[in-house]
């Protein structure tokens with residue numbers, strides 16, 4: 001099957017009460033870990049590349065890696081998505097080079113400018129059979145070139161969503177309801193601590209999500225910054241020479257709840273980074289004599305596959321949907 005757009009996927013996900021995982025890709029092992037997991041569980045898939053990924057791997061390699069994955073798993077419907085396109089030029093470049101979905105993130109600009117740039121991208125993309133995600137509201141945290149201080153984040157204003165979607169013509173909308181980019185999503189003072197001393201973050205704003213859904217019935221909503229930062233991998237990293245203090249993510253039961261509702265796409269990046277790093281760190285610690293990348297990357301890739309299988313089954317609910 002060639003790369004597809006997310007139109008059909010989102011429609012089924014919305015009606016079926018589940019979400020599609022959008023996993024960030026940066027190299028071959030990550031692509032393999034994710035696609036092997038999705039194939040085993042018969043789950044549709046969005047693979048997304050950020051500006052940082054395109055800089056690191058070169059877009060040509062990323063597109064070709066996906067072609068490889070499709071050849072190995074021809075039954076898998078896969079979307080290749082641009083994560084956080086900074087402007088029209090970046091989005092156009094991806095539309096012209098084989099991506100089937102792009103995100104224009106002008107959320108840091110004033111409302112009217114966000115509308116104008118998102119509309120421009122939507123018109124160009126649609127002419128080429130590509131779908132578009134835009135964003136309203138601002139997430140805190142750090143993701144590659146997107147950096148927003150905790151105090152500068154703002155929730156999506158439900159009063160703006162209908163006008164925004166109508167005037168831009170975009171196909172899905174990322175909203176800010178309290179998720180955050182990176183592995184340190186919340187400052188310790190925003191959280192409480194449980195008996196084990198692990199941080200428990202403030203709950204997502206489901207009231208905003210519900211209000212957005214009421215104003216945009218049937219319209220696919222996207223959650224960014226939705227890694228859960230699994231503490232078992234943080235622990236492995238810290239036990240094998242790492243120093244990740246107070247890493248914290250979004251609890252998976254809240255993501256499951258969002259997936260049952262209007263959220264059709266959930267972005268997961270940090271969890272894969274943690275899994276790969278945990279596998280490599282543990283391997284080096286236990287086998288200091290090893291220097292063959294195939295040995296330690298095998299462990300990292302296996303962790304990615306395990307994490308993605310868990311997400312598909314227990315968080316997204318997208319297994320057996322192809």
Ligand SMILES: [Zn+2]
Pocket residue numbers: 084143181224225267
């Ligand atoms: Zn994001």
